[in-house]
Amino acid sequence: MKQYKIQIQKPGQQILKEEQLAYRIAKMASQDWVLTNEITEMVGNRIIDNAGVAIAAINRDPVRIARAQAMQFKNNNGATIFGLNDNKKYDCQWAAWANSVAVRELDFHDNIMAKETCHPGDSIPTILAVAQQNNCNGEDLVKAIATSYETQLRLSVSIALNPNKIDHIGHLGPAVTSAIGKLLKLDTETIYQAIQWSAHTSIFTRQGRKGQLSSWKAYAPGLVGKNAIDAIDKAIRGDTSPSPVWEGDYGIIKILLKKDNKDIYINLPEDNEPRNGILGTFTKEHSAGYHGNSLIDLAFKIRSKIEDTKKIKKINIYSKKYTHIVMGSGSNDKEKYSPKATRETLDHSAMYIFAVALEDGSWHHEKSYCEERKNREETIKLWNKIETFESDEWNKKYYEEPNPLKKVQGGKVEIFMNNGKKIVDQIDFANAHPNGKTPFKRPEYITKMINLFEDMVQNEEKENFLNLIENLEKLDQTQIKQLNISCNEGKINLDKNKIKGVF
The missing domain is CATH 1.10.4100.10 (2-methylcitrate dehydratase PrpD)
Structure with missing residues (x-):
């Protein structure tokens, strides 16, 4: 180098x-x-x-x-x-x-x-x-x-x-x-x-x-x-x-x-x-802006300490500048607190992501953003109790670390209950990160893929694709042309093809 x-x-x-x-x-x-x-x-x-x-x-x-x-x-x-x-x-x-x-x-x-x-x-x-x-x-x-x-x-x-x-x-x-x-x-x-x-x-x-x-x-x-x-x-x-x-x-x-x-x-x-x-570089386990992945895992981690999320008075999240101004309340973006916001806004709202993960204990690329989920009254109340803050400590752990793999991605959360109790926890890296609790290797990538395929792809198609990947470096030009995933018949929505555009 x-x-x-x-x-x-x-x-x-x-x-x-x-x-x-x-x-x-x-x-x-x-x-x-x-x-x-x-x-x-x-x-x-x-x-x-x-x-x-x-x-x-x-x-x-x-x-x-x-x-x-x-x-x-x-x-x-x-x-x-x-x-x-x-x-x-x-x-x-x-x-x-x-x-x-x-x-x-x-x-x-x-x-x-x-x-x-x-x-x-x-x-x-x-x-x-x-x-x-x-x-x-x-x-x-x-x-x-x-x-x-x-x-x-x-x-x-x-x-x-x-x-x-x-x-x-x-x-x-x-x-x-x-x-x-x-x-x-x-x-x-x-x-x-x-x-x-x-x-x-x-x-x-x-x-x-x-x-x-x-x-x-x-x-x-x-x-x-x-x-x-x-x-x-x-x-x-x-x-x-x-x-x-x-x-x-x-x-x-x-x-x-x-x-x-x-x-x-x-x-x-x-x-x-x-x-x-x-x-x-590294991938995501959850479908949300990467700075939200560690917050989702942190919510999973801390939720066992909370008997009833309806009894939460206030939640403060401390993290680096980027999380605060891009995904957090520091963006001054009212849409990040709105149930009328698009998925594209909510997957970059630290407040929404943390609230839903804390309530559900799970995350799904569609269900966690659907109309019913984001419009629940109790979720909206909790969501609007959450505020993010830029932290000198977390800035230092991220911005002063030159190695991309060692840059601390996470944050600290303080949860204040109505009875005066204060619950504090933190996480440095998302679980799937190379330095996280459960870093992704080939089996985790495959599991993620299979779960996302759901009923869209036949097992034979999946196995053929993975066999090609196993021999990736040695594939000939014909096999490279086969490096694709075909969905089951009738699963692809082609309604947009019926619209006459410019082409």
Whole structure:
């Protein structure tokens, strides 16, 4: 691993191409390296994870809409779409779109927690779609996915987006692009041009995650995935891009990312060094914003000490700044306390999440957010008794820890009862975290997937899929085209296909 300082261009100054961030990432992506069993296994885990959450979301509105759009672009040599039969193929750009929306919709897959937080598994649908259409093999696929995780992790450790109200997919676009470059074995110059184009078209504000939310965040990874494919295709054909996209005096960092980005350094692997970044990431056990996963587990832990939640007077939750201002009362977002709020708002409401988990002692990706559940009178009363606070202690345990796996994600809760009793407990990590009580390994990923499949997928289909994952690195191009999950006949809702759109 080698460290580089990211220079910010002054007016009239020139930064050598070889010293630009986009070129350094492109060079890393174009180099070959030897796979390790640990990386291959973790890539397989995340493909399993994505399959489960995608099928669980298969008939939700954003997924149905994206699938209906994608199905207008048939291509016999293309890529598969989640839920549909493997013999049906579509243009990789549109298959990537549909599958990315399915994976992202429930906010139920993996995470990076660093200077920036994000979901690196968002990259997999796009990379797999391109691999299927371009006849790539298992080793190509695994190395490409690992490259995307590496790029996104390194950018997330170095460059903060959220404090500047820029959405985290700003790092996803360049990561996916670097991966496609690796997948197709492109040269450094071509990948460099494509990364700059992708970075330029992956910047969005965080208004999509505040106030009255739509389904935008479900669509966002698919949008930058499509952009990444487009960027690579144009670069292969000889197109160039805005340069230097990050460091320029009108560039992304100088104009948009002024806060918390002084003296930026980035570490990147060199030559044949394994791309281990994926090992610094982790998945969710519960369908909620990651900062809420530890709060759900904390609620499960503390609820045995409470005889009757109706006798609670007040609940204070202490955690890091991010939890307080993004998911907590520090957001000053009234919708986070409203039963009229959308699921997209409530899965990022620490107050709602803690109240429901405390009452139920369980969490479900649909039932915990349904109309009946969020409108219970006793839940609304409890929910509005909860307040979050930024804590210096928890800030220190998160922000001053450089290792993403050691950043403490949890918090402390104080529950005040009507009789004057005070109950206090805390948790550092969600249970499924690598440092948690029950860290996820391959069996836990499989169990999560099977539970999410419910009655949507036949056992034979599930077993065939898992057999492919077990031999992931050795798959040939035909088997890569089979790396998909088809749902039982009649289980896919295609009503959105009946609507005549633009396509």
